[in-house]
Amino acid sequence: MKKTVHSIIMLTALVLSVIHFTTIKASASDSVQNATPIDLNKEYLFSGSQEDNFYKITVPQNGRLQIKISNETDYYREFSLINSKGVKLFTGSTDYSEYADGYASHTIGVTPGVYYINVYNDEPDSVSYKLGAYFTPSENWEKEPDNDEKKGATAIPVNTSFNGAVDSYEDSDFYTFTTTNDGVVNIKLSNNSGIPLEYELFNDKGVSLQETWTDYSDYATGYSNVTQGLPKGKYYIQIVNDDDAYNNKNNHVYSFRIDFNANNFWEKESNDTAQEATNLELDQYYQGVTPNEYDEDFYTFNLSKGTTIQLNALNLKEDYTRYTIIDSHGNEKAYLETNSGAYANGYKTSRLYLPAGSYFLNMHSYDSDNHLNLVYKFAIKTVSPSVKSSDVKITNNKGKSDKVYVKNLLKNDIIKIYSSKSKLLASKKSEGSSTTAYIKQLGKSAGSVYVTLTRDGRLESSKVKVNYKAEKK
Numbered sequence: 173m174k175k176t177v178h179s180i181i182m183l184t185a186l187v188l189s190v191i192h193f194t195t196i197k198a199s200a201s202d203s204v205q206n207a208t209p210i211d212l213n214k215e216y217l218f219s220g221s222q223e224d225n226f227y228k229i230t231v232p233q234n235g236r237l238q239i240k241i242s243n244e245t246d247y248y249r250e251f252s253l254i255n256s257k258g259v260k261l262f263t264g265s266t267d268y269s270e271y272a273d274g275y276a277s278h279t280i281g282v283t284p285g286v287y288y289i290n291v292y293n294d295e296p297d298s299v300s301y302k303l304g305a306y307f308t309p310s311e312n313w314e315k316e317p318d319n320d321e322k323k324g325a326t327a328i329p330v331n332t333s334f335n336g337a338v339d340s341y342e343d344s345d346f347y348t349f350t351t352t353n354d355g356v357v358n359i360k361l362s363n364n365s366g367i368p369l370e371y372e373l374f375n376d377k378g379v380s381l382q383e384t385w386t387d388y389s390d391y392a393t394g395y396s397n398v399t400q401g402l403p404k405g406k407y408y409i410q411i412v413n414d415d416d417a418y419n420n421k422n423n424h425v426y427s428f429r430i431d432f433n434a435n436n437f438w439e440k441e442s443n444d445t446a447q448e449a450t451n452l453e454l455d456q457y458y459q460g461v462t463p464n465e466y467d468e469d470f471y472t473f474n475l476s477k478g479t480t481i482q483l484n485a486l487n488l489k490e491d492y493t494r495y496t497i498i499d500s501h502g503n504e505k506a507y508l509e510t511n512s513g514a515y516a517n518g519y520k521t522s523r524l525y526l527p528a529g530s531y532f533l534n535m536h537s538y539d540s541d542n543h544l545n546l547v548y549k550f551a552i553k554t555v556s557p558s559v560k561s562s563d564v565k566i567t568n569n570k571g572k573s574d575k576v577y578v579k580n581l582l583k584n585d586i587i588k589i590y591s592s593k594s595k596l597l598a599s600k601k602s603e604g605s606s607t608t609a610y611i612k613q614l615g616k617s618a619g620s621v622y623v624t625l626t627r628d629g630r631l632e633s634s635k636v637k638v639n640y641k642a643e644k645k
């Protein structure tokens with residue numbers, strides 16, 4: 173009876189081993205040269221091991237590689253991945269506590285080639301362990317270890333999700349992407365509770381444009397998001413682990429994507445000095461972002477003749493923003509500070525006349541934490557020229573409509589006439605160089621109205637006061 177039970181146990185163990193494991197003696201694997209070849213995507217059971225054990229795998233293409241090794245109470249093991257050039261890509265370690273269970277694992281993005289797994293046993297000839305190397309082909313993974321440096325950055329397409337992993341305390345992952353138009357990028361990086369990742373965006377000259385950290389609070393989920401306006405070109409992203417408490421079990425897998433939209437009406441970083449200013453078209457709204465308290469955004473615009481302009485700056489609840497208009501000699505011509513707080517909405521405006529010349533607009537947010545990644549919006553609108561009071565002739569008729577004649581106009585100019593109480597009395601589109609508007613009754617006695625001009629889709633001009641005489645008796 174006892175023998176039968178024993179046989180059943182042996183048989184069961186044999187069946188299990190056929191299903192789950194391939195048992196290989198580890199005696200020949202004490203050096204890289206004699207490494208024991210193992211197949212990908214299979215679990216092996218190794219026993220009778222010495223201090224250092226080497227296994228050889230062949231990765232057929234780009235993708236994600238995961239090394240798994242069983243945890244055993246009281247038996248500490250380290251496992252490393254080494255490439256064919258002898259570069260150690262990571263070192264992981266098993267759980268040997270009294271609660272040890274399951275597997276220690278490490279995931280990494282790799283390129284095709286031969287790799288070696290080194291398993292180090294703290295106690296040689298200890299109990300057997302299970303080991304497997306699992307590979308999934310993918311073109312959307314980091315390429316270690318070349319990506320540790322900018323020159324080996326993993327090239328990534330925009331508008332595609334990508335993955336990488338933190339492989340060590342010092343791991344640095346560089347990616348590069350190229351935009352073929354000026355535009356705006358939105359970068360999404362996965363959050364993970366307890367794992368702070370630092371991300372930094374550089375241009376091709378190595379200038380740091382933006383830096384951010386993912387949310388690693390207890391409740392962190394989803395993605396951290398940053399936006400940046402960029403001229404077309406080649407860019408780099410560096411992702412590093414920012415975890416002081418990193419140990420070789422913190423192999424965090426992250427995902428991110430860079431969404432790009434062509435757009436001519438965004439700031440083009442780097443624009444921190446007047447020399448790097450982003451060119452502005454008048455009468456167009458622009459957006460920009462203030463990733464940190466040091467960011468200065470310069471824009472420039474040109475006036476071919478003296479023009480009244482109006483700065484329209486969006487009020488933001490989060491924080492106020494400060495705009496300064498400076499002439500080419502460095503003289504401050506205008507300063508505007510937007511509203512902020514719960515009731516902030518709409519645009520704050522400032523109107524001024526500027527002689528012909530080139531100008532700079534500087535945007536700077538207030539030095540508080542609120543401005544981080546604040547997206548602001550503004551336009552420099554041109555204002556239609558005012559009519560001259562001498563070009564307006566008012567006839568105050570008795571018994572029929574009163575006439576307002578305006579000359580020195582262009583076709584499609586819009587003339588508006590307001591009462592002294594700002595009530596619109598008449599609006600007329602000019603069909604030539606002059607026009608006449610009719611008003612039913614201005615009044616029996618003398619008075620005045622206000623006349624504006626709106627030309628070419630620009631803002632309505634300032635009001636010009638024009639007097640009229642009393643009706644004839």
Ligand SMILES: [Ca+2]
Nearest residue numbers: 319320344345
């Ligand atoms: Ca790396």
Ligand SMILES: [Ca+2]
Nearest residue numbers: 337338339345
């Ligand atoms: Ca990495």
Ligand SMILES: [Ca+2]
Nearest residue numbers: 460461462469
């Ligand atoms: Ca900016």
Ligand SMILES: [Ca+2]
Nearest residue numbers: 443444468469
């Ligand atoms: Ca800037």
